[in-house]
Amino acid sequence: MSSTNAGRGGIEWPTLGLIAACYMVWTLSVGPLWSAFAPFAFVLATLSIALFSSLQHEILHGHPFRSRALNEALVFPGFTLVVPYVRFRDTHLAHHRDEFLTDPYDDPESNYLDPAIWERLSRPMRRLLRMNNTLAGRMLLGPAISTVAFVRSDWCAIRGGDRKVRDAWVLHAIGVAMVLAWLLAFGAMPVWAYVLAAYAAYGMLKIRTFLEHRAHEKARGRSVVIEDRGPLAFLFLNNNFHAVHHAHPRVAWYRLPALYAERREQVLARNEGYRYGSYSEVFRKHLFRAKDPVPHPLMRQD
Numbered sequence: 368m369s370s371t372n373a374g375r376g377g378i379e380w381p382t383l384g385l386i387a388a389c390y391m392v393w394t395l396s397v398g399p400l401w402s403a404f405a406p407f408a409f410v411l412a413t414l415s416i417a418l419f420s421s422l423q424h425e426i427l428h429g430h431p432f433r434s435r436a437l438n439e440a441l442v443f444p445g446f447t448l449v450v451p452y453v454r455f456r457d458t459h460l461a462h463h464r465d466e467f468l469t470d471p472y473d474d475p476e477s478n479y480l481d482p483a484i485w486e487r488l489s490r491p492m493r494r495l496l497r498m499n500n501t502l503a504g505r506m507l508l509g510p511a512i513s514t515v516a517f518v519r520s521d522w523c524a525i526r527g528g529d530r531k532v533r534d535a536w537v538l539h540a541i542g543v544a545m546v547l548a549w550l551l552a553f554g555a556m557p558v559w560a561y562v563l564a565a566y567a568a569y570g571m572l573k574i575r576t577f578l579e580h581r582a583h584e585k586a587r588g589r590s591v592v593i594e595d596r597g598p599l600a601f602l603f604l605n606n607n608f609h610a611v612h613h614a615h616p617r618v619a620w621y622r623l624p625a626l627y628a629e630r631r632e633q634v635l636a637r638n639e640g641y642r643y644g645s646y647s648e649v650f651r652k653h654l655f656r657a658k659d660p661v662p663h664p665l666m667r668q669d
Contacts, residue, residue, distance in 0.1 A: 379431035381621045382422070386431070386441055389418050393446065401555040408556065409564055414602065416568035419446045421604040421620075427456040428616050443538075444545050448565040449514050451539030454521065454532065463616055468589040469582050471663055479582065479663035486662075493661070500657040502650065505577050510569035575603040578649065578658050581641060582665050588639030595645045596624065607646070610638040 396411035419442065425431070426438045442452055458475035467473035471481045478500070485493070498504035499512055524532040550561060583589045593600075593607035600607050604620035608627045611634055612618070618626060627634060635642055643649050652658075 377433065379619050382425055382431035382619060385418075386422055389415055389422060393419070397550060397554040397556040397561065399555065401560075405556075405560075409560060412556065412561065412564040413567040413571065416446050416565055417571045417602055418604075420568065420572055421602065421606070423447075423452055423455060424459070424606070425604060425620055427452075427459060430619055443542050445539055445542030446546060446565070447568070448543055448546075448562065449510075449569070450517065451535040452542070453535035453538060454517075457531075457535075463613065465586045465589070465613055468586060469580050469663065471666070474580075476576070477580075477663075478661075479659070479666075480661050482662040482666055484662075496661045497657065500659060500661055501655050502574065502577050502653045503655055505573045506570040509573040510566050513569075571602070574599060574646065574649075575606055578643075578653070579606075579609045581659065582663055583639060583641070584665065585639065587637050588641060590638055591641045591643065592627065592634060592638065593643045593646060593649065595643075597646065599646045610634055610641070 392411055393415040396408045396415060400408035400411060423442045426442050429435070430438065432438050439452065439456075445451075462468070462474055462476040464473070469477050469479055471477050471479050471484075480496075488496070495508070495512070499508050521532050521536065525536070546561075547558065550556060550558060554561075556564075579591055580589045581591070590610040590613045591607075592610050595607050605623040606612055606620070608623045611623050611627045611630075614634075614637075615623075615626065643652075
């Protein structure tokens with residue numbers, strides 16, 4: 368399948384409308400709803416932060432406007448607290464080089480390790496990473512593990528003189544400061560609760576990324592399809608049709624299900640049948656059982 372921009376207009380109104388709705392729900396959840404009923408507000412804040420991250424993914428792929436600057440202005444506030452948008456954009460676009468998918472060195476989003484690195488880890492660290500390879504572990508521990516690894520890597524890059532990474536973090540600090548200033552000036556939700564909501568949102572996003580890719584000899588067989596149209600699929604903006612997204616990264620989120628339905632047999636033949644029927648199936652199979660080993664199964668140990 369070749370990449371396509373079919374159906375893209377000058378402005379993608381469904382995406383723009385969803386961004387506006389996300390801001391509205393976020394504002395209500397950290398403000399008046401927290402004062403009225405904090406548990407409900409906490410859930411809504413978590414969902415809006417997770418949706419905001421999904422919308423950032425849409426933005427970096429060129430939606431809803433043709434202008435990159437205008438698109439990125441829509442997601443400048445640091446709602447997610449941890450990952451700078453510019454770093455997310457750059458690492459994710461690098462991840463879209465399908466020939467390198469799952470490679471521990473060349474795929475920035477790989478969860479696999481070089482077997483030689485794995486052999487040098489301590490037993491407690493191996494145990495922790497094995498737990499992280501279950502869905503429950505990925506949701507509970509994954510945000511902390513990913514954040515530590517990501518910040519450490521970027522800090523090393525900054526110390527090595529990488530100005531682009533440094534500038535990304537400076538911009539992110541401004542975006543986070545905007546969020547904290549809003550919370551302190553107009554919000555009712557305390558900062559500690561917002562930090563927990565951001566962590567919970569990151570944990571929800573780990574459901575999506577948990578098995579998006581697998582180690583496979585053929586690059587085309589590495590991206591999954593989860594045939595789900597429920598709440599999680601909406602929260603992830605249909606990225607459960609991930610093989611379709613990788614084949615057509617410029618297609619908007621609301622067009623992915625129809626595109627998959629039109630080409631289902633072709634997609635599943637192309638990705639070597641890497642498919643789940645729903646997120647319920649993913650939970651049943653992998654909540655407490657790992658899908659993969661931590662060391663990359665197709666890499667030799669040197």
